[in-house]
Amino acid sequence: MSKSEDIAQKLDLESTIHEDDIPIIDLYMDQVIQLFDAKYNDTLRNEEEKVLTKTMINNYAKGKLFIPIKNKRYSKKHIMLINLIYQMKGALSIKDIKSVLEPLNDKMESEDFLLEKFYRSWIIIQQNNAQNFLEEMKTHEIVVENQEADENDQLILLIASLSNMSNAYRKAAELLVDELNERRKGT
Template sequence: MIDDILDELQLENQLKVEDIPDLELYMDQVIQLFERTFASSKRNDDEKVLTKTMINNYAKGKLFFPIKNKKYSKEHILLISMIYQLKGALSIKDIKTTLEQLNGKIENKEIELEDLYQHFLRLSNNNIDRFTEDSKVCSTEVKIEANQLNGVQTEYIEQLLLVSSFVQMSNLYRRAAERLVDEIANTNHSEE
């Protein structure tokens, strides 16, 4: 069961630096790039990976530095990709707090975003490997627990326990991430 689920998740889908053209893109082109890259990761065909409204909200929320002439640079696209990954667990406010210093460093040319993004992707790949292994271990533990139930063992019970375990792990990681965001916010306020 777990191997099929992991295969269906298409965890390896990532927007790579080399996938992004070296020229600036209009919003529709950015959306097409994301749709092509992450289409197989969608839960269903009705789900949108990225929309104009999302990008406009990111811009209004100052999640990335201002665009010029309605065109998005490679740096904008890399930031949007990072936002895409972060938005699954963090609020827009937390994402802004997390990326605020990075945006300033990009604008002041203090950091090479492509290099940072390559490290981000390597860590993402490591996380995929870790998640795959942890999911298999969790699935085995769930089977053991489900088998210990008195005559109630069904596929549904295993699924229920596995969903509960995944959600709890997700919540624990989210809470840890939020704590780090709070530390970033406190550091930003103390530097002002």
């Protein structure tokens, strides 16, 4: 198994909360955390890291990142939005995530917006990204292996290369957040 395949396997990028994984009944916060732990716990870097905590969920609610909860229970829509937050929080600030999700939250409150349809589209994109990641990793690995460097230096070069791409993707996402904000101001 190549380094790229090993990394892709450990990251388990295809792991996600599918719509069918979300119970039809509303869940209490502890149940939401259990659902996220069941899906994402194997993708954590170490045991000290947490997938989701009560504090995180409370901060998302206070920050109005998703529609208000009712009777301390989280609906299927809440869980879908929390999963979107979970996916974006590694690259974007909470402020940017709020800007991204605000139009969806507004649509859910004022229109007949089907979050489920949007979420299914997101899952398809996420699964496609997981497949593309392995191919991109292999490309980075080949480029690094072609450099005249010892094994440790090659590992450092691979880390630097991946960090560089991560920054490029994050900055591209931030530019798109700014564009979304400008569009919202113009309407």
